[in-house]
Amino acid sequence: MANSRGRDVSIDALTSKLESKIYYHRDAAVEYLDIKTIVDKVVEEKNKLLAENTEFLNTIDKVVEEKEKLQHDHEVINELVAPMEKQLEMVKKELEEVKYEHVAAKEELAVAKEQLAQKNKELKVLRKKLQESEAMHTQHEQQIGSASEPARSKMVTRLSHTRAILLQGSSDNDIDRHRCKKQRSYPQVPNNPTAGQHSGRDDDQEVVRQKLIKRFSEIDAGQSIGIKKMGKLNEKPFRDACAVKLAPKYAGAKSSELYALWQELLDSPNWEPFKSVIVDGNHQVTRLLTVVTSSMCFISS
Numbered sequence: 663m664a665n666s667r668g669r670d671v672s673i674d675a676l677t678s679k680l681e682s683k684i685y686y687h688r689d690a691a692v693e694y695l696d697i698k699t700i701v702d703k704v705v706e707e708k709n710k711l712l713a714e715n716t717e718f719l720n721t722i723d724k725v726v727e728e729k730e731k732l733q734h735d736h737e738v739i740n741e742l743v744a745p746m747e748k749q750l751e752m753v754k755k756e757l758e759e760v761k762y763e764h765v766a767a768k769e770e771l772a773v774a775k776e777q778l779a780q781k782n783k784e785l786k787v788l789r790k791k792l793q794e795s796e797a798m799h800t801q802h803e804q805q806i807g808s809a810s811e812p813a814r815s816k817m818v819t820r821l822s823h824t825r826a827i828l829l830q831g832s833s834d835n836d837i838d839r840h841r842c843k844k845q846r847s848y849p850q851v852p853n854n855p856t857a858g859q860h861s862g863r864d865d866d867q868e869v870v871r872q873k874l875i876k877r878f879s880e881i882d883a884g885q886s887i888g889i890k891k892m893g894k895l896n897e898k899p900f901r902d903a904c905a906v907k908l909a910p911k912y913a914g915a916k917s918s919e920l921y922a923l924w925q926e927l928l929d930s931p932n933w934e935p936f937k938s939v940i941v942d943g944n945h946q947v948t949r950l951l952t953v954v955t956s957s958m959c960f961i962s963s
Contacts, residue, residue: 895928897921 897917904917 895921895925900924 900917900921901913904913904920907913908916
């Protein structure tokens, strides 16, 4: 009995020890699995870190390579910009010079405008004097109405041609002024008692005319002014003359032809309707040009 009780105690002790070992190994296995899982995670994280480290190193290599390229490009740009900076400095200096020249040109233009305004004022004064001179000549012609026809025709021719000289404003001003002086040298008709009383007045008028011609020449700087401007002709005298001379079916066409011819001539700034011939060594303005003489004779005949 006592032996059986002792065996039971031994069996219980072995059973308890065996169960203890079993529980121990089971707990150890669980812990091993936990440790193995943790180790796997650590290895996985290590591999990730290694991959990231490799990628980071590659990125650093790329950055270094890009840095070298940028340094090379910077050097090339500096080489290109250096001469451009010199050109820019030169352009700045040129712009400064142009600015000074522009300011000087503006000042010169202002001075030229003032001079032109002064010349215009003088020209207006001379024109006024010329108008007064022509008015005095008109009064003089009325006073010497009893003078002979040759003397009056010479005076009218002289005044008309002087007006043509002023209007024409061409490069022949010197020749025309010489022509006017020659015409003024013609002897007056001795039976005109008032002819010698106005010689001083005529000299003053000639001086005014020559000043006006000179002022036109100065304004135009020696070039032709070409200010011969005339209005439109009246076509009625042409129609009336042709209606008298021609049949009705031809009168209209002929009058239009003559009107167009005269209007074209008057509109031309280069047309000079007078000829200059030498009579006894002196220049004298005579008849109209041949191109219009026939039409003039047709109308007046």
